Amino acid sequence: MILSTKGRYGLKMIFQLALSYEKGTMSLKDIANKLDLSDTYLEQLMSQLKKAGLVNSIRGAQGGYELSREPSLITVGEVIRPLEGSLAPSECVGGEETECSKADYCATRLIWEKIMVGIDNVIDGITLQDMINDYDKLNEKEKGDNKNG
Amino acid sequence: MILSTKGRYGLKMIFQLALSYEKGTMSLKDIANKLDLSDTYLEQLMSQLKKAGLVNSIRGAQGGYELSREPSLITVGEVIRPLEGSLAPSECVGGEETECSKADYCATRLIWEKIMVGIDNVIDGITLQDMINDYDKLNEKEKGDNKNG
């Protein structure tokens, strides 16, 4: 399991906001109920997403959260990184500083870099809108299957 | 850091064996000294690699380890997986059993699958021989740099 519940729950959570984009705010309690997850835990994750500028919040009664911009402008990578930290496979790649003195001739370092690029290409290339489209397609198919079955 | 020291040290370790392929066995102590890592820790990792059939061992004095087949026939994925377990980003993908009842219409599941395929494509596409070639190239360049600098 290379991702913790932070990244996994976090993406599920913001996906709920994406589904209800421009339909008003959604409270954490509602999200937690819908996903059947602890609301106090999701609260911490949401606070990270807010810090990252991905969601707006409205306090007080009838308050809640909403996406700060449209789903097509938020990538999966933007959601996962603030929650999981770097998705680097090793400490010698992807950080601000490359401390390892052997970097110039390290063979494994090249591998870690390729893995990281592979992951980045996936998560930076998918937006929340893409997820919605896939979800709609799946549900459409699901309906059809039920009809035929 | 999506990989633990198991996968990271393990690959470094077997890479040493790849470098000395067909030059006799190499003891764990030598490998540990070369990499400046704990030999008792590496021992556990090596035992996994042996179970996975990647290395042969010779016990007793003058004994040690060697690759069980040539470097071009061992992929990075074959090395990392026995050490790290599944590289799935979530429990609902990559396992033998897909337990999640929501799999049919889960939008995040598609993301985890894509990430996993991305990683697999990288690590299953690189052999130890590729690593050696890259390493030789780096060292060649290093020498040149030193000459010119």
Added chain:
DNA sequence: TTCATATCCTAGTTATATAGTAGGAATTAA
């Protein structure tokens, strides 16, 4: 035969990270 050098194997141990809980302050619509 003995001994130093190795692998092999099982169990600890310690430190860190994960996955939460708890409790209350601040804010706001009704």
Added chain:
DNA sequence: TTAATTCCTACTATATAACTAGGATATGAA
């Protein structure tokens, strides 16, 4: 005023990571 909500800090239990310890077993060389 009150109920609903976000915001914030701190605490806790559990699991995992990253080793360490100690001894059994095997083997080449003196």
